[in-house]
Amino acid sequence: MLSVKYFGAVAEKTKVQGENLPISNLSLQELVDELEQKYDLASLSYSIAVNQKLVQDKNSYMLMTNDVVALLPPFAGG
Amino acid sequence: MRYNRQIILPEVGEKGQEKLGKAKVLIIGAGGLGAAILPYLAAAGIGEIGIIDDDSIEISNLQRQVIYKNDAIGKSKALEAKEMALSLNPSIQVNAITDTLNAKNAIPLFEYYDIMVDATDNLHTKYLINDACVVTNKPFVYGSIYKFQGQVSVFNYQNGPTYRCLFPDESSNSKNCVDAGVMGISVGIIGMFQANEVLKMVLGIGNVLSGELLIYNMLNNDQQKFDLVKTNTIVLSRLDFEKKYNVVENTVLEITANEALEQMENPDVLFLDVRNEEELPKMSLPNAIQIPLSELEENLDQLDSNKTILVYCQSGMRSKKAVEILKKHQFLKVQSIAGGALKLQGIIATDAVSVS
Numbered sequence: 001m002l003s004v005k006y007f008g009a010v011a012e013k014t015k016v017q018g019e020n021l022p023i024s025n026l027s028l029q030e031l032v033d034e035l036e037q038k039y040d041l042a043s044l045s046y047s048i049a050v051n052q053k054l055v056q057d058k059n060s061y062m063l064m065t066n067d068v069v070a071l072l073p074p075f076a077g078g
Numbered sequence: 079m080r081y082n083r084q085i086i087l088p089e090v091g092e093k094g095q096e097k098l099g100k101a102k103v104l105i106i107g108a109g110g111l112g113a114a115i116l117p118y119l120a121a122a123g124i125g126e127i128g129i130i131d132d133d134s135i136e137i138s139n140l141q142r143q144v145i146y147k148n149d150a151i152g153k154s155k156a157l158e159a160k161e162m163a164l165s166l167n168p169s170i171q172v173n174a175i176t177d178t179l180n181a182k183n184a185i186p187l188f189e190y191y192d193i194m195v196d197a198t199d200n201l202h203t204k205y206l207i208n209d210a211c212v213v214t215n216k217p218f219v220y221g222s223i224y225k226f227q228g229q230v231s232v233f234n235y236q237n238g239p240t241y242r243c244l245f246p247d248e249s250s251n252s253k254n255c256v257d258a259g260v261m262g263i264s265v266g267i268i269g270m271f272q273a274n275e276v277l278k279m280v281l282g283i284g285n286v287l288s289g290e291l292l293i294y295n296m297l298n299n300d301q302q303k304f305d306l307v308k309t310n311t312i313v314l315s316r317l318d319f320e321k322k323y324n325v326v327e328n329t330v331l332e333i334t335a336n337e338a339l340e341q342m343e344n345p346d347v348l349f350l351d352v353r354n355e356e357e358l359p360k361m362s363l364p365n366a367i368q369i370p371l372s373e374l375e376e377n378l379d380q381l382d383s384n385k386t387i388l389v390y391c392q393s394g395m396r397s398k399k400a401v402e403i404l405k406k407h408q409f410l411k412v413q414s415i416a417g418g419a420l421k422l423q424g425i426i427a428t429d430a431v432s433v434s
Binding site for chain 1: 107109110111112196197198199200201204221222223224225227228229243244245247258260265291293302303304305306307309
């Protein structure tokens with residue numbers, strides 16, 4: 001199972017802090033596209049980490065079962 | 079005697095206390111985060127602390143900006159913060175700067191201080207802090223809140239990753255505290271994390287939160303760290319910085335009289351005359367309103383902030399002042415017409431632009 005965690009304004013949209021998805025053979029970009037469509041995230045800006053490491057190149061990153069993906073938007077309040 | 083309880087820690091000692099006394103730290107923003115950070119840095123004996131903020135204390139600040147007293151409402155945050163810090167520890171120096179951080183003052187300030195602490199509430203200033211730190215080769219301690227979650231990191235520390243390595247996209251639109259709501263405790267917790275990073279850097283102890291983003295969830299105490307690497311390796315010179323910020327700001331704020339007149343029939347544009355009523359030439363533009371500059375701040379409700387507001391006066395000086403006032407009150411689409419009414423009138427007269 002792939003695990004996805006949501007933070008800040010992203011979690012506000014998904015209405016959950018995280019979820020497990022039965023997904024395999026997927027690039028990170030493909031996962032992001034799916035999530036953007038499912039939760040209407042296109043208006044938000046966020047960075048992405050896999051297994052607690054920031055990932056820049058989403059296209060070439062192939063996800064594996066048990067990966068933990070995190071969607072990290074910038075916070076602005078102070 | 080004052081610092082005895084921290085000096086007896088082997089990690090601090092007399093040497094560490096000396097380092098604290100020699101350190102110069104700039105806190106950018108005297109709001110919720112700043113109010114948490116300042117007293118602890120002052121009490122610990124940071125030798126020189128700058129605090130920059132141009133805001134005045136409002137009653138709605140007091141649930142989270144706990145260094146301010148109820149009877150200080152209306153007073154300057156920076157000055158009140160300085161007074162509080164000095165009453166806590168008169169042996170340090172505190173510099174109050176009653177201004178916003180901008181592209182002009184950032185570089186000289188950052189050159190003077192050793193460590194910057196981001197206690198701001200908007201993304202634009204965070205990018206400004208980041209870029210000015212890159213230019214001056216200084217670290218900054220980032221802290222930010224979204225409702226019950228907080229982020230902390232240290233950027234540009236010993237050539238480490240910067241804010242742009244984490245969030246390259248400058249056009250993002252995270253809500254700030256005024257929009258999203260926040261508990262005082264939340265800014266307090268994140269401010270404490272930031273103050274702790276400052277002390278660690280000065281003392282040279284522990285692991286500085288560089289190359290890592292900490293996210294803390296106040297509702298379930300979940301704490302996570304994410305690793306980031308330096309991806310933005312663009313060397314920013316002082317000249318690049320000034321071009322990027324100053325030029326952009328200037329062009330956005332002014333429009334030529336010709337360009338302004340092209341917008342005359344645009345229903346989304348409002349012409350604002352900030353001259354006094356008796357001033358000539360009288361202009362009869364459509365979609366126009368007259369509010370003398372001296373009365374502008376009391377009459378902002380007459381202006382529709384959804385419209386682009388083109389401001390003019392007689393020659394273009396007062397209208398610049400008006401643009402500053404409007405920007406301060408969250409009117410985002412505001413420009414001053416260069417040359418003012420005299421220039422507009424000249425163009426209308428010679429080009430026979432029809433004025434209804």
